[in-house]
Amino acid sequence: MQLLYQTHSPYARKALVVAHELGLSSQLEVVHHETSPTQRNPLVFDQNPLGKVPVLLREGKPALFDSDVICAYFDTLHDGVRLIPEQGEARWHALRVQAVAQGMAEAGIAVRWETVRRPEALRYAPLRDGYVLKLTESYDWLERELDVDGTLHVGHIAVATALDWLEFRELPDFRAGRPRLAAWFDAFAKRASMRSTPLSGDTHD
Secondary structure, three states, rough: OOOEOOOOHHHHHHHHHHHOOOOOHHHOEEOOOOOOOEEOOOHHHHHOOOOOEEEEEEEEEEEEHHHHHHHHHOOOOOOOOOOOOHHHHHHHHHHHHHHHHHHHHHHHHHHHHHHHHHOOOHHHHHHHHHHHHHHHHHHHHHHHHHOOOOOOOOOOOOOOHHHHHHOOOOOOOOOOOOHHHHHHHHHHHOOHHOOOOOOOOOOOO
């Protein structure tokens, strides 16, 4: 399998961390691709009409795209404990946590558009502030709701990769006043799957 990747994408990294956690990374050829809404990458568009990574290329089968879909697929390729629980409240909790993490990454990207990526004359401060609020409210929710001592699930990986990216991009701090979340993240960041997939590079618009 080939994973179309971006070294500074929280979404692509989430998929690769899942592969590492499930022992699938040796089956992947990871190929970096720069993508941006303002720069068309024809090779990525050939596989994903949204023009975004990650994209998983499978021999003789259609490409899979969107990190949630790719992670769900990876979770079918092993015989261990599922990262997406198969039933009950554990399933819905893991997916709910994953949704919060995905939303944080989306909000962080939007904050960057309104602070550093969009030309200064076109930035809209109220929109930036609205997305910052989404981030801080999500941090507070995770401080209360994240199951920091539970069995590893896909939501944990989504949260860890999103928080690491938010720090990487120097976006609003999740640590201040949230000791439980900060301690959990610092411990999770030491996992081999995280150390093997460091963030790097700049966005090219």
